[in-house]
Amino acid sequence: MKVATRRDTGVINIGELRLESGKILPNVELAYERVGSTNLPAILVCHALTGTQDCVGNEDAPGYWANLIGHGGYIDLDKYQVISFNVLGGCNQSTGPLSINPLTGKPYQTEFPFITIRDMVQAQYQALEKIGIEHLKAVIGGSLGGMQVLEWGIMYPNKMDALFPIAVTPFLNDYAIAFNNIARLAILQDPKWNNGNYTQEDIPEHGLSLARMVGMITYRSGDLFNERFGREQRGPVGVAHEEIAYEIESYLDYQGKKLTKRFDANSYLYLLKAMDTHDIGRERGGWKKAASAITKPLHAIGYSGDLLFPTSELKQLVEHLQVTDKITTFDEVDTRFGHDGFLVEFEKWGARIEQHLKMLHNQK
Incomplete structure (x- = not known):
């Protein structure tokens, strides 16, 4: 018998947000999806460029990771709750260019200030604080979502038990x-x-x-x-x-x-x-020095043939962390889908996430 999944959606107002640029955004809102029992440990999922907060979705409109997350799934809703936010700057109810500028009463459009990955993560941190989630079992995401995962590990290293950066690199290269x-x-x-x-x-x-x-x-x-x-x-x-x-x-x-x-x-x-600005080493003395702030286990996944985020660059980050005795793993998924591998063929890589989560679960 299929187990019903509790799913809540809505908008969280975090108030003012000081951006990395120094500008202040008033009345910031983040739209969210929260799936599973709120009594369970929380996993934060960060979405990619054109994704939304709907990573799980529902039967009528399954989310982009509906085949990864579920009761008995690779990310098991019998063990965890999953929360995801539409990023700051997005267009699915979170504050962005479509939002009304309270100073003018009109949509921001290009009056919206430039934002960075770090701004997105700071906004999510404040939203989690608002809803009372003080600690995360893990932070996981691919592409733009993977950028957020790495920043989470550096900006708030004690907020989670593990990091899962997927289809990403420490900085966006010139080709991308x-x-x-x-x-x-x-x-x-x-x-x-x-x-x-x-x-x-x-x-x-x-x-x-x-x-x-x-x-x-x-x-x-x-x-x-x-x-x-x-x-x-x-x-x-x-x-x-x-x-x-x-x-x-x-x-x-x-x-x-x-x-x-x-x-x-x-x-x-x-x-x-915002993706162009992605460089964990920006104003931190380079990516290797910045990576030293990561203290929790990091389990990275790359995809063969990824033109935008070469697996060699992600592997280099992992190897650097391993030298510093950090708990780190790297898996390369053999796929013809290239970068889009993180959205398909879950049978090839979902079990790797499940295994690492199981080890974390058994430690508690």
Whole structure:
């Protein structure tokens, strides 16, 4: 018999938030999903670029990690509760460019201040304090979520028992920043962006769609694209430039338009910029020195063929921590999905998380 899962959603107001830039955001809110019994130890899940707080979701709308988290699952809701926040700067009820600026009574849009990964983590810390979660069993997340995990380990090293940074590196490399720049320019050069002052009835759909297409190309491996589409034609060769001739074009067009139905272009820009700033060593004397602040076990997972976050760079972080006698493990998942490996094929890597959590559980 299937066990019913307790799931709460809502918004937490944390009040004023002083950003890393020194600017103060008033009346900050973070939207959340909280799943499982509130009497159980808590695991914080941090989402990726276009993710939301709905990591588990419900039967009608499963979350992006619904196949990882559940009763008897790799992250077992019989043992843990799971909480996730929509990031600061997001567009799913958390304070971001779509939010009303209390000083003007209008949406912030590009008057929203620039934010960093550290700002996101600080906001989540304050939100947890508000709802009375004083300690976390673990913090876990992939990509942008993995960036948050690393910052959690440095900024609040005693808040959790373990860290699970997935599909991430200690800093965003220039190759990834280059793709972010192309995506950013796609939006900025859409006439409808209008310096960020667009209405929800007339959004820069073309620019955001193109930005998403750029991202999709980097999220998966060339082998997977070639295997899936195999130069399959959709129309005759020699059609007009704007017409779709191959299935791969149709796929990218679909994915681009799909995102425009649920994501804000300004929010996309702010989150891309936040990712660009990701460097755990920034203003901390370099990433190796910054990593020394991590005191709890760190269990990293990388994915073969990840163009944006090479496994070699994540492994280097792990090896550095191991030299300093930190409890650290690294697993590389063999996959044709590349970076998107953290969203699929849970049977290949979910058990590794389950094993590490079981060891933590048995220690208490």
